[in-house]
Amino acid sequence: MRKFFSGIVVVLLLLMGTVWSAGKEPEAVQTIGNKAARLVAGEGMIRLMEQELMEQSQAHPEVALTFDDGPSPKYTPLLLDGLKERNVRATFFLLGQNVKENQELVQRMQAEGHLLGNHTYNHVQLNKIPETTARQEILKTNNEIYEATGKYPEYMRPPYGAWKKNMELCVEMLPVFWDIDTLDWKSQNVDAILKAAGEEPEDGSIILMHDEYQTSVEAALLLIDRLKEKGYEFVTVDELIVP
Ligand SMILES: [Zn+2]
Structure with a gap:
Protein backbone atom coordinates (compact mmCIF):
# COMPACT_ATOMS: atom_id res chain seq x y z
CA MET A 1 0.00 0.00 0.00
CA ARG A 2 2.86 2.32 0.89
CA LYS A 3 4.30 1.86 -2.58
CA PHE A 4 0.96 2.76 -4.06
CA PHE A 5 0.87 6.05 -2.16
CA SER A 6 4.46 6.90 -2.98
CA GLY A 7 3.65 6.14 -6.62
CA ILE A 8 0.73 8.54 -6.48
CA VAL A 9 2.95 11.18 -4.87
CA VAL A 10 5.50 10.79 -7.63
CA VAL A 11 2.79 11.15 -10.26
CA LEU A 12 1.41 14.24 -8.53
CA LEU A 13 4.85 15.79 -8.20
CA LEU A 14 5.51 15.21 -11.88
CA LEU A 15 2.21 16.80 -12.77
CA MET A 16 2.86 19.68 -10.41
CA GLY A 17 6.24 20.31 -11.98
CA THR A 18 4.66 20.41 -15.41
CA VAL A 19 2.00 22.89 -14.33
CA TRP A 20 4.51 25.14 -12.58
CA SER A 21 6.89 25.14 -15.48
CA ALA A 22 4.00 26.03 -17.76
CA GLY A 23 3.74 29.26 -15.76
CA LYS A 24 0.27 28.72 -14.27
CA GLU A 25 -1.01 30.76 -11.38
CA PRO A 26 -0.70 29.19 -7.89
CA GLU A 27 -4.50 28.69 -7.65
CA ALA A 28 -4.29 26.33 -10.57
CA VAL A 29 -2.16 24.01 -8.54
CA GLN A 30 -5.01 23.37 -6.15
CA THR A 31 -7.13 21.80 -8.84
CA ILE A 32 -4.17 20.03 -10.19
CA GLY A 33 -5.49 16.48 -10.05
CA ASN A 34 -8.00 16.44 -12.87
CA LYS A 35 -7.03 19.48 -14.83
CA ALA A 36 -3.36 18.77 -15.11
CA ALA A 37 -3.98 15.12 -15.74
CA ARG A 38 -6.08 15.96 -18.78
CA LEU A 39 -3.62 18.59 -19.94
CA VAL A 40 -0.56 16.47 -19.61
CA ALA A 41 -1.51 12.92 -20.30
CA GLY A 42 -5.21 12.63 -20.97
CA GLU A 43 -7.68 10.85 -18.74
CA GLY A 44 -7.16 7.44 -20.26
CA MET A 45 -3.45 7.51 -19.57
CA ILE A 46 -3.96 8.64 -15.96
CA ARG A 47 -6.48 5.89 -15.38
CA LEU A 48 -4.02 3.37 -16.75
CA MET A 49 -1.25 4.64 -14.48
CA GLU A 50 -3.49 4.54 -11.43
CA GLN A 51 -4.67 1.08 -12.30
CA GLU A 52 -1.11 -0.15 -12.68
CA LEU A 53 -0.10 1.35 -9.34
CA MET A 54 -3.12 -0.22 -7.68
CA GLU A 55 -2.33 -3.61 -9.18
CA GLN A 56 1.28 -3.37 -8.08
CA SER A 57 0.27 -2.60 -4.53
CA GLN A 58 -2.27 -5.40 -4.44
CA ALA A 59 0.23 -7.81 -5.95
CA HIS A 60 2.74 -7.13 -3.20
CA PRO A 61 1.03 -6.99 0.17
ZN1 LIG B 1 6.15 -14.53 24.97
Missing part, protein backbone atom coordinates in the same frame (compact mmCIF):
# COMPACT_ATOMS: atom_id res chain seq x y z
CA GLU A 62 3.47 -6.69 3.06
CA VAL A 63 3.47 -8.80 6.19
CA ALA A 64 5.80 -8.97 9.19
CA LEU A 65 6.78 -12.24 10.82
CA THR A 66 7.52 -11.82 14.53
CA PHE A 67 9.13 -14.38 16.81
CA ASP A 68 8.84 -14.12 20.60
CA ASP A 69 10.58 -15.73 23.59
CA GLY A 70 13.93 -16.47 21.94
CA PRO A 71 16.61 -16.78 21.10
CA SER A 72 16.68 -20.54 21.35
CA PRO A 73 20.13 -22.09 20.81
CA LYS A 74 18.44 -25.15 19.34
CA TYR A 75 15.89 -23.74 16.90
CA THR A 76 16.77 -20.11 16.19
CA PRO A 77 19.85 -21.05 14.08
CA LEU A 78 17.65 -23.25 11.84
CA LEU A 79 15.20 -20.41 11.41
CA LEU A 80 17.97 -17.92 10.64
CA ASP A 81 19.39 -20.30 8.01
CA GLY A 82 15.96 -20.61 6.38
CA LEU A 83 15.32 -16.87 6.44
CA LYS A 84 18.73 -16.18 4.93
CA GLU A 85 18.15 -18.72 2.14
CA ARG A 86 14.90 -16.96 1.32
CA ASN A 87 16.30 -13.46 1.75
CA VAL A 88 13.61 -12.65 4.31
CA ARG A 89 13.99 -10.42 7.35
CA ALA A 90 11.90 -10.88 10.47
CA THR A 91 11.45 -9.30 13.88
CA PHE A 92 12.62 -11.04 17.06
CA PHE A 93 11.29 -10.03 20.47
CA LEU A 94 13.93 -11.36 22.82
CA LEU A 95 13.73 -12.39 26.43
CA GLY A 96 16.46 -10.66 28.41
CA GLN A 97 17.25 -13.86 30.28
CA ASN A 98 18.05 -15.63 26.99
CA VAL A 99 20.22 -12.91 25.51
CA LYS A 100 23.28 -13.22 27.74
CA GLU A 101 23.71 -16.94 27.03
CA ASN A 102 23.20 -16.47 23.30
CA GLN A 103 25.05 -13.31 22.44
CA GLU A 104 26.46 -14.70 19.20
CA LEU A 105 23.00 -15.65 17.98
CA VAL A 106 21.72 -12.18 18.77
CA GLN A 107 24.67 -10.68 16.91
CA ARG A 108 23.92 -12.94 13.96
CA MET A 109 20.30 -11.74 13.90
CA GLN A 110 21.47 -8.16 13.77
CA ALA A 111 24.14 -8.84 11.14
CA GLU A 112 21.56 -10.52 8.91
CA GLY A 113 19.24 -7.52 8.99
CA HIS A 114 16.54 -8.70 11.40
CA LEU A 115 14.91 -6.26 13.77
CA LEU A 116 15.52 -6.92 17.48
CA GLY A 117 12.96 -6.01 20.10
CA ASN A 118 12.36 -6.45 23.81
CA HIS A 119 10.04 -9.07 25.36
CA THR A 120 10.91 -8.32 29.05
CA TYR A 121 13.56 -10.14 31.06
CA ASN A 122 11.49 -12.88 32.71
CA HIS A 123 8.39 -12.98 30.52
CA VAL A 124 6.28 -11.05 32.98
CA GLN A 125 2.76 -9.69 32.59
CA LEU A 126 3.52 -6.01 32.82
CA ASN A 127 0.11 -4.81 34.01
CA LYS A 128 0.14 -7.22 36.95
CA ILE A 129 3.36 -6.11 38.61
CA PRO A 130 4.47 -2.87 40.27
CA GLU A 131 5.53 -0.18 37.86
CA THR A 132 9.13 -0.06 39.09
CA THR A 133 9.49 -3.81 38.52
CA ALA A 134 7.93 -3.49 35.09
CA ARG A 135 10.40 -0.76 34.18
CA GLN A 136 13.31 -2.87 35.43
CA GLU A 137 12.14 -5.83 33.35
CA ILE A 138 12.21 -3.68 30.25
CA LEU A 139 15.37 -1.68 30.91
CA LYS A 140 17.39 -4.73 32.00
CA THR A 141 16.50 -6.42 28.72
CA ASN A 142 17.39 -3.31 26.73
CA ASN A 143 20.79 -3.34 28.43
CA GLU A 144 21.37 -7.01 27.58
CA ILE A 145 20.53 -6.35 23.94
CA TYR A 146 22.80 -3.32 23.96
CA GLU A 147 25.64 -5.38 25.47
CA ALA A 148 25.31 -7.90 22.66
CA THR A 149 24.73 -5.59 19.71
CA GLY A 150 25.77 -2.05 20.65
CA LYS A 151 22.26 -0.85 19.92
CA TYR A 152 19.25 -0.23 22.16
CA PRO A 153 15.99 -1.68 20.86
CA GLU A 154 13.11 0.71 20.18
CA TYR A 155 10.24 -1.75 19.93
CA MET A 156 8.83 -4.18 22.40
CA ARG A 157 6.27 -6.95 22.49
CA PRO A 158 4.61 -7.09 25.88
CA PRO A 159 4.12 -10.73 26.97
CA TYR A 160 0.43 -11.75 26.67
CA GLY A 161 -0.16 -8.45 24.88
CA ALA A 162 -0.57 -6.84 28.30
CA TRP A 163 0.56 -3.23 28.30
CA LYS A 164 0.12 -0.62 30.99
CA LYS A 165 -1.50 2.56 29.78
CA ASN A 166 1.05 5.23 28.86
CA MET A 167 4.02 3.05 29.83
CA GLU A 168 5.54 3.73 26.40
CA LEU A 169 6.15 7.26 27.66
CA CYS A 170 8.18 6.26 30.69
CA VAL A 171 10.30 3.61 28.95
CA GLU A 172 10.37 5.34 25.55
CA MET A 173 9.53 2.19 23.62
CA LEU A 174 6.80 1.35 21.17
CA PRO A 175 4.68 -1.68 22.05
CA VAL A 176 4.00 -3.93 19.07
CA PHE A 177 0.98 -6.22 19.12
CA TRP A 178 -0.24 -8.58 16.38
CA ASP A 179 -3.32 -9.38 14.34
CA ILE A 180 -2.56 -13.00 13.47
CA ASP A 181 -1.87 -15.36 16.35
CA THR A 182 -0.68 -18.72 14.97
CA LEU A 183 -0.90 -20.36 18.43
CA ASP A 184 2.20 -22.28 17.37
CA TRP A 185 3.26 -22.92 20.98
CA LYS A 186 -0.07 -24.56 21.65
CA SER A 187 -0.59 -26.76 18.61
CA GLN A 188 3.06 -27.49 17.80
CA ASN A 189 1.66 -28.75 14.53
CA VAL A 190 2.82 -27.44 11.15
CA ASP A 191 -0.56 -27.77 9.41
CA ALA A 192 -2.43 -26.12 12.26
CA ILE A 193 0.04 -23.23 12.31
CA LEU A 194 -0.27 -22.69 8.56
CA LYS A 195 -4.04 -22.81 8.83
CA ALA A 196 -4.04 -20.24 11.63
CA ALA A 197 -1.82 -17.94 9.56
CA GLY A 198 -4.45 -18.00 6.80
CA GLU A 199 -4.25 -18.33 3.05
CA GLU A 200 -4.10 -14.62 2.36
CA PRO A 201 -3.18 -12.41 5.31
CA GLU A 202 -4.20 -8.77 4.97
CA ASP A 203 -1.67 -6.22 3.78
CA GLY A 204 0.15 -4.93 6.87
CA SER A 205 -0.48 -8.01 9.01
CA ILE A 206 1.78 -8.81 11.94
CA ILE A 207 2.08 -12.56 12.50
CA LEU A 208 2.94 -13.92 15.95
CA MET A 209 5.15 -17.00 16.27
CA HIS A 210 7.84 -18.40 18.60
CA ASP A 211 11.29 -19.60 17.52
CA GLU A 212 11.30 -22.23 20.22
CA TYR A 213 9.85 -25.21 18.42
CA GLN A 214 10.87 -27.25 15.40
CA THR A 215 7.27 -27.07 14.15
CA SER A 216 7.27 -23.27 14.33
CA VAL A 217 10.45 -23.04 12.29
CA GLU A 218 9.14 -25.47 9.66
CA ALA A 219 5.77 -23.72 9.47
CA ALA A 220 7.35 -20.26 9.22
CA LEU A 221 9.53 -21.29 6.28
CA LEU A 222 6.64 -23.02 4.50
CA LEU A 223 4.47 -19.96 5.08
CA ILE A 224 7.15 -17.73 3.56
CA ASP A 225 7.40 -19.93 0.45
CA ARG A 226 3.64 -20.09 0.11
CA LEU A 227 3.04 -16.36 0.52
CA LYS A 228 6.01 -15.33 -1.60
CA GLU A 229 4.51 -17.33 -4.44
CA LYS A 230 1.39 -15.19 -4.07
CA GLY A 231 3.45 -12.01 -4.31
CA TYR A 232 3.74 -11.16 -0.60
CA GLU A 233 6.73 -9.29 0.72
CA PHE A 234 8.15 -9.85 4.18
CA VAL A 235 9.27 -6.80 6.11
CA THR A 236 10.35 -5.99 9.64
CA VAL A 237 7.88 -4.36 12.00
CA ASP A 238 9.55 -0.94 11.83
CA GLU A 239 9.15 -0.97 8.05
CA LEU A 240 5.41 -1.54 8.46
CA ILE A 241 5.01 1.21 11.03
CA VAL A 242 7.28 3.92 9.62
CA PRO A 243 6.71 4.46 5.90
Whole structure:
Protein backbone atom coordinates (compact mmCIF):
# COMPACT_ATOMS: atom_id res chain seq x y z
CA MET A 1 0.00 0.00 0.00
CA ARG A 2 2.86 2.32 0.89
CA LYS A 3 4.30 1.86 -2.58
CA PHE A 4 0.96 2.76 -4.06
CA PHE A 5 0.87 6.05 -2.16
CA SER A 6 4.46 6.90 -2.98
CA GLY A 7 3.65 6.14 -6.62
CA ILE A 8 0.73 8.54 -6.48
CA VAL A 9 2.95 11.18 -4.87
CA VAL A 10 5.50 10.79 -7.63
CA VAL A 11 2.79 11.15 -10.26
CA LEU A 12 1.41 14.24 -8.53
CA LEU A 13 4.85 15.79 -8.20
CA LEU A 14 5.51 15.21 -11.88
CA LEU A 15 2.21 16.80 -12.77
CA MET A 16 2.86 19.68 -10.41
CA GLY A 17 6.24 20.31 -11.98
CA THR A 18 4.66 20.41 -15.41
CA VAL A 19 2.00 22.89 -14.33
CA TRP A 20 4.51 25.14 -12.58
CA SER A 21 6.89 25.14 -15.48
CA ALA A 22 4.00 26.03 -17.76
CA GLY A 23 3.74 29.26 -15.76
CA LYS A 24 0.27 28.72 -14.27
CA GLU A 25 -1.01 30.76 -11.38
CA PRO A 26 -0.70 29.19 -7.89
CA GLU A 27 -4.50 28.69 -7.65
CA ALA A 28 -4.29 26.33 -10.57
CA VAL A 29 -2.16 24.01 -8.54
CA GLN A 30 -5.01 23.37 -6.15
CA THR A 31 -7.13 21.80 -8.84
CA ILE A 32 -4.17 20.03 -10.19
CA GLY A 33 -5.49 16.48 -10.05
CA ASN A 34 -8.00 16.44 -12.87
CA LYS A 35 -7.03 19.48 -14.83
CA ALA A 36 -3.36 18.77 -15.11
CA ALA A 37 -3.98 15.12 -15.74
CA ARG A 38 -6.08 15.96 -18.78
CA LEU A 39 -3.62 18.59 -19.94
CA VAL A 40 -0.56 16.47 -19.61
CA ALA A 41 -1.51 12.92 -20.30
CA GLY A 42 -5.21 12.63 -20.97
CA GLU A 43 -7.68 10.85 -18.74
CA GLY A 44 -7.16 7.44 -20.26
CA MET A 45 -3.45 7.51 -19.57
CA ILE A 46 -3.96 8.64 -15.96
CA ARG A 47 -6.48 5.89 -15.38
CA LEU A 48 -4.02 3.37 -16.75
CA MET A 49 -1.25 4.64 -14.48
CA GLU A 50 -3.49 4.54 -11.43
CA GLN A 51 -4.67 1.08 -12.30
CA GLU A 52 -1.11 -0.15 -12.68
CA LEU A 53 -0.10 1.35 -9.34
CA MET A 54 -3.12 -0.22 -7.68
CA GLU A 55 -2.33 -3.61 -9.18
CA GLN A 56 1.28 -3.37 -8.08
CA SER A 57 0.27 -2.60 -4.53
CA GLN A 58 -2.27 -5.40 -4.44
CA ALA A 59 0.23 -7.81 -5.95
CA HIS A 60 2.74 -7.13 -3.20
CA PRO A 61 1.03 -6.99 0.17
CA GLU A 62 3.47 -6.69 3.06
CA VAL A 63 3.47 -8.80 6.19
CA ALA A 64 5.80 -8.97 9.19
CA LEU A 65 6.78 -12.24 10.82
CA THR A 66 7.52 -11.82 14.53
CA PHE A 67 9.13 -14.38 16.81
CA ASP A 68 8.84 -14.12 20.60
CA ASP A 69 10.58 -15.73 23.59
CA GLY A 70 13.93 -16.47 21.94
CA PRO A 71 16.61 -16.78 21.10
CA SER A 72 16.68 -20.54 21.35
CA PRO A 73 20.13 -22.09 20.81
CA LYS A 74 18.44 -25.15 19.34
CA TYR A 75 15.89 -23.74 16.90
CA THR A 76 16.77 -20.11 16.19
CA PRO A 77 19.85 -21.05 14.08
CA LEU A 78 17.65 -23.25 11.84
CA LEU A 79 15.20 -20.41 11.41
CA LEU A 80 17.97 -17.92 10.64
CA ASP A 81 19.39 -20.30 8.01
CA GLY A 82 15.96 -20.61 6.38
CA LEU A 83 15.32 -16.87 6.44
CA LYS A 84 18.73 -16.18 4.93
CA GLU A 85 18.15 -18.72 2.14
CA ARG A 86 14.90 -16.96 1.32
CA ASN A 87 16.30 -13.46 1.75
CA VAL A 88 13.61 -12.65 4.31
CA ARG A 89 13.99 -10.42 7.35
CA ALA A 90 11.90 -10.88 10.47
CA THR A 91 11.45 -9.30 13.88
CA PHE A 92 12.62 -11.04 17.06
CA PHE A 93 11.29 -10.03 20.47
CA LEU A 94 13.93 -11.36 22.82
CA LEU A 95 13.73 -12.39 26.43
CA GLY A 96 16.46 -10.66 28.41
CA GLN A 97 17.25 -13.86 30.28
CA ASN A 98 18.05 -15.63 26.99
CA VAL A 99 20.22 -12.91 25.51
CA LYS A 100 23.28 -13.22 27.74
CA GLU A 101 23.71 -16.94 27.03
CA ASN A 102 23.20 -16.47 23.30
CA GLN A 103 25.05 -13.31 22.44
CA GLU A 104 26.46 -14.70 19.20
CA LEU A 105 23.00 -15.65 17.98
CA VAL A 106 21.72 -12.18 18.77
CA GLN A 107 24.67 -10.68 16.91
CA ARG A 108 23.92 -12.94 13.96
CA MET A 109 20.30 -11.74 13.90
CA GLN A 110 21.47 -8.16 13.77
CA ALA A 111 24.14 -8.84 11.14
CA GLU A 112 21.56 -10.52 8.91
CA GLY A 113 19.24 -7.52 8.99
CA HIS A 114 16.54 -8.70 11.40
CA LEU A 115 14.91 -6.26 13.77
CA LEU A 116 15.52 -6.92 17.48
CA GLY A 117 12.96 -6.01 20.10
CA ASN A 118 12.36 -6.45 23.81
CA HIS A 119 10.04 -9.07 25.36
CA THR A 120 10.91 -8.32 29.05
CA TYR A 121 13.56 -10.14 31.06
CA ASN A 122 11.49 -12.88 32.71
CA HIS A 123 8.39 -12.98 30.52
CA VAL A 124 6.28 -11.05 32.98
CA GLN A 125 2.76 -9.69 32.59
CA LEU A 126 3.52 -6.01 32.82
CA ASN A 127 0.11 -4.81 34.01
CA LYS A 128 0.14 -7.22 36.95
CA ILE A 129 3.36 -6.11 38.61
CA PRO A 130 4.47 -2.87 40.27
CA GLU A 131 5.53 -0.18 37.86
CA THR A 132 9.13 -0.06 39.09
CA THR A 133 9.49 -3.81 38.52
CA ALA A 134 7.93 -3.49 35.09
CA ARG A 135 10.40 -0.76 34.18
CA GLN A 136 13.31 -2.87 35.43
CA GLU A 137 12.14 -5.83 33.35
CA ILE A 138 12.21 -3.68 30.25
CA LEU A 139 15.37 -1.68 30.91
CA LYS A 140 17.39 -4.73 32.00
CA THR A 141 16.50 -6.42 28.72
CA ASN A 142 17.39 -3.31 26.73
CA ASN A 143 20.79 -3.34 28.43
CA GLU A 144 21.37 -7.01 27.58
CA ILE A 145 20.53 -6.35 23.94
CA TYR A 146 22.80 -3.32 23.96
CA GLU A 147 25.64 -5.38 25.47
CA ALA A 148 25.31 -7.90 22.66
CA THR A 149 24.73 -5.59 19.71
CA GLY A 150 25.77 -2.05 20.65
CA LYS A 151 22.26 -0.85 19.92
CA TYR A 152 19.25 -0.23 22.16
CA PRO A 153 15.99 -1.68 20.86
CA GLU A 154 13.11 0.71 20.18
CA TYR A 155 10.24 -1.75 19.93
CA MET A 156 8.83 -4.18 22.40
CA ARG A 157 6.27 -6.95 22.49
CA PRO A 158 4.61 -7.09 25.88
CA PRO A 159 4.12 -10.73 26.97
CA TYR A 160 0.43 -11.75 26.67
CA GLY A 161 -0.16 -8.45 24.88
CA ALA A 162 -0.57 -6.84 28.30
CA TRP A 163 0.56 -3.23 28.30
CA LYS A 164 0.12 -0.62 30.99
CA LYS A 165 -1.50 2.56 29.78
CA ASN A 166 1.05 5.23 28.86
CA MET A 167 4.02 3.05 29.83
CA GLU A 168 5.54 3.73 26.40
CA LEU A 169 6.15 7.26 27.66
CA CYS A 170 8.18 6.26 30.69
CA VAL A 171 10.30 3.61 28.95
CA GLU A 172 10.37 5.34 25.55
CA MET A 173 9.53 2.19 23.62
CA LEU A 174 6.80 1.35 21.17
CA PRO A 175 4.68 -1.68 22.05
CA VAL A 176 4.00 -3.93 19.07
CA PHE A 177 0.98 -6.22 19.12
CA TRP A 178 -0.24 -8.58 16.38
CA ASP A 179 -3.32 -9.38 14.34
CA ILE A 180 -2.56 -13.00 13.47
CA ASP A 181 -1.87 -15.36 16.35
CA THR A 182 -0.68 -18.72 14.97
CA LEU A 183 -0.90 -20.36 18.43
CA ASP A 184 2.20 -22.28 17.37
CA TRP A 185 3.26 -22.92 20.98
CA LYS A 186 -0.07 -24.56 21.65
CA SER A 187 -0.59 -26.76 18.61
CA GLN A 188 3.06 -27.49 17.80
CA ASN A 189 1.66 -28.75 14.53
CA VAL A 190 2.82 -27.44 11.15
CA ASP A 191 -0.56 -27.77 9.41
CA ALA A 192 -2.43 -26.12 12.26
CA ILE A 193 0.04 -23.23 12.31
CA LEU A 194 -0.27 -22.69 8.56
CA LYS A 195 -4.04 -22.81 8.83
CA ALA A 196 -4.04 -20.24 11.63
CA ALA A 197 -1.82 -17.94 9.56
CA GLY A 198 -4.45 -18.00 6.80
CA GLU A 199 -4.25 -18.33 3.05
CA GLU A 200 -4.10 -14.62 2.36
CA PRO A 201 -3.18 -12.41 5.31
CA GLU A 202 -4.20 -8.77 4.97
CA ASP A 203 -1.67 -6.22 3.78
CA GLY A 204 0.15 -4.93 6.87
CA SER A 205 -0.48 -8.01 9.01
CA ILE A 206 1.78 -8.81 11.94
CA ILE A 207 2.08 -12.56 12.50
CA LEU A 208 2.94 -13.92 15.95
CA MET A 209 5.15 -17.00 16.27
CA HIS A 210 7.84 -18.40 18.60
CA ASP A 211 11.29 -19.60 17.52
CA GLU A 212 11.30 -22.23 20.22
CA TYR A 213 9.85 -25.21 18.42
CA GLN A 214 10.87 -27.25 15.40
CA THR A 215 7.27 -27.07 14.15
CA SER A 216 7.27 -23.27 14.33
CA VAL A 217 10.45 -23.04 12.29
CA GLU A 218 9.14 -25.47 9.66
CA ALA A 219 5.77 -23.72 9.47
CA ALA A 220 7.35 -20.26 9.22
CA LEU A 221 9.53 -21.29 6.28
CA LEU A 222 6.64 -23.02 4.50
CA LEU A 223 4.47 -19.96 5.08
CA ILE A 224 7.15 -17.73 3.56
CA ASP A 225 7.40 -19.93 0.45
CA ARG A 226 3.64 -20.09 0.11
CA LEU A 227 3.04 -16.36 0.52
CA LYS A 228 6.01 -15.33 -1.60
CA GLU A 229 4.51 -17.33 -4.44
CA LYS A 230 1.39 -15.19 -4.07
CA GLY A 231 3.45 -12.01 -4.31
CA TYR A 232 3.74 -11.16 -0.60
CA GLU A 233 6.73 -9.29 0.72
CA PHE A 234 8.15 -9.85 4.18
CA VAL A 235 9.27 -6.80 6.11
CA THR A 236 10.35 -5.99 9.64
CA VAL A 237 7.88 -4.36 12.00
CA ASP A 238 9.55 -0.94 11.83
CA GLU A 239 9.15 -0.97 8.05
CA LEU A 240 5.41 -1.54 8.46
CA ILE A 241 5.01 1.21 11.03
CA VAL A 242 7.28 3.92 9.62
CA PRO A 243 6.71 4.46 5.90
ZN1 LIG B 1 6.15 -14.53 24.97
